[in-house]
Amino acid sequence: MSEYLSGYSVSKLLKGYERREFSPVDVIQDAFKAIDAQQPLNAFCLVDRQLGLDMALASEKRWREGRPQGLLDGIPVAIKDTCTVKGWPTRFGSLTQGSAGSAEEDQPIVARMRESGAIFFCKTSTPEFAWKGITDSRLTGVTRNPWLRDRTPGGSSGGSAVAVAVGAAPLATGADGGGSIRIPAGFTGIYGLKPTAGLVPSYPSPLGTMAVVGPLSRNVHDAALMLEVISQGDARDSFSVPARNLSYVEALNAGIKGMRIGLSLDLGFGCTDPEVAEAVLGAADCFRSMGAVVDVVELDLRDMREAFQVLWAVGFTEILGRLPKRELHKVEPELRSQMDIAGRLSGMDVQHARRMCRVLSARLQNTFESHDLLMTPTTPVTAFEAGLLTPDSSRFPNWWDWTPYTWPFNMSRNPAASCPCGFSGEGLPIGLQLVGRWFDEETVLRASHAFEQARPFPLAR
Structure with a gap:
């Protein structure tokens, strides 16, 4: 069991809130302790203590009044820095986005969790535009594995995987275009699920059906619960399917x-x-x-x-093609080389x-x-x-x-x-x-x- 309340399972946290054994404020304070203790791993690229505390206080009030908002009320969730969160910048691990402004709206996965009462308090490190299977970038540096600190946690959702593995949060978002949820889950000893393309809406999604968003967690139950929350259709994603209204948790046993x-x-x-x-x-x-x-x-x-390499090169060339040409020199050479391949x-x-x-x-x-x-x-x-x-x-x-x-x-x-x-x-x-x-x-x-x-x-x- 984690030494931090923030590393408890979602079901244990929800029971604790219901029984008033501890509160969402206690949990978010432990999440910040975990972040501070694990700074050498370099998993977090943004920490918003005020927002985390404000959301925890609001959740605490709802629980005290006996009216929790949803399945994730009071649950801290770490957000990969490819996901837009209203009020936060999204930098994609890139120097080209170092001065990015605050997002005006949530990505669908974030919006569904916000509606369910989740607490947002941090963003996690990713390689530049999430292009590779490890987690390092010129913007944020090298992210490390909690099992052996000289090793990689994998990527591109390496920061999210580390956040869950060390108990800073029971849940984290990942995005997977070639293994980016499953690789770091495997390398850090946690659970990661890449859903079927279209089940969880992803907007914007430059890699089409190849890239999907999904959960990283310490156990299967928590991933199933998060999937219930986030698998809701969104018309902005042309591949999104209507909500299936299934209980993934009920099917577990x-x-x-x-x-x-x-x-x-x-x-x-x-x-x-x-x-x-x-x-x-x-x-x-x-x-x-x-x-x-x-x-x-x-x-x-x-x-x-060969087909994967073609789709990968074309997808990331489209992403880089949106940048002003004067910014391209800031992009790491290996990623920039994808433009040459696509050309x-x-x-x-x-x-x-x-x-x-x-x-x-x-x-x-x-x-x-x-x-x-x-x-x-x-x-x-x-x-x-x-x-x-x-x-x-x-x-x-x-x-x-x-x-x-x-x-x-x-x-x-x-x-x-x-x-x-x-x-x-x-x-x-x-x-x-x-x-x-x-x-x-x-x-x-x-x-x-x-x-x-x-x-x-x-x-x-």
Whole structure:
């Protein structure tokens, strides 16, 4: 259990408020203590103590009067600095946004949580425009992993993952265009869910259906509860679907007996470290012991890499293209190089990449006709040296080469979650990825919860 009230589970906090064992003000004060204690990790790029306290006082009053506002009343939520929050600047980890003004409106995910009574008190660090799988930038510096401080927490939602892992908040927002929720969840030993594209509205979203927003949490229940709050349609997102009005929490305890799970350690083209493979195989045995049927499936997704690179380059070139040309020299060179890549592409190249997304979706549909879930490692490696783009440039030339199990499901739009499933010899968390059918978050969450009950998730020291 966290030494800070702000690290308690959402259900424990809500019960504490109801029983008057502590108040939202007590919790937000502990959140600030956690932030102060963990400054060396460099996870927070904005801390608004006054707003946090004001929102906590308002929540405390509602609880005292017996009229909580919603499912998250009094719950501190850390916000990734790619999410707009009314009254706060959004800097995207970029020097080009260093003088950004305050946002005039909330992003949909923020608006839904505000309506539900959540407390906003901080923004978390992200790489520049969230373009890569680690968290560092020229604007905010290097963010570090609470398990070993010389290691990266992953990215691009690394600051949010650290905030949850150290107990500064039970919930945080993440955004995932190629693994950016699941990678840091795996590296920091917490839970992260990338929903189906369209389930949680995202506006604006320059990467189309590839990038989605979702929860990071210490346990599955809290992620399910947050998903209930944020999965409401918004007409500004043309991919957004109408609210489905499901209780993801109620579905958690249905068990997994008879569930059919396909296992792939490499998706046909990855190179998984032995200790990661061992941890995932151990998790598969755990699922079998609970009554699930787990068998190896043959998949080969290597032909998707080029398509992902094309879509990534085009997406970030569009983002950078909105900047004044005089500002481009402030952008880190590796990100700026995406403009050069995009400049060599034709319209036919882009259309082919989009077609490959549909090809991938159809290929996975064949797997999901006979299986309820797909199980893979979250990443083939554990957390490596902070500040490096890749753990081994000869083995993994770019960040998407050491994340081959996450970005395919951004292309295909399937829901996918990362669960802690073990540790490396160095004591670093290892992540297990569970992938479901479109809009079947219930099954992903149910299987995640069953695994958590059998193998409780550890917390950062």
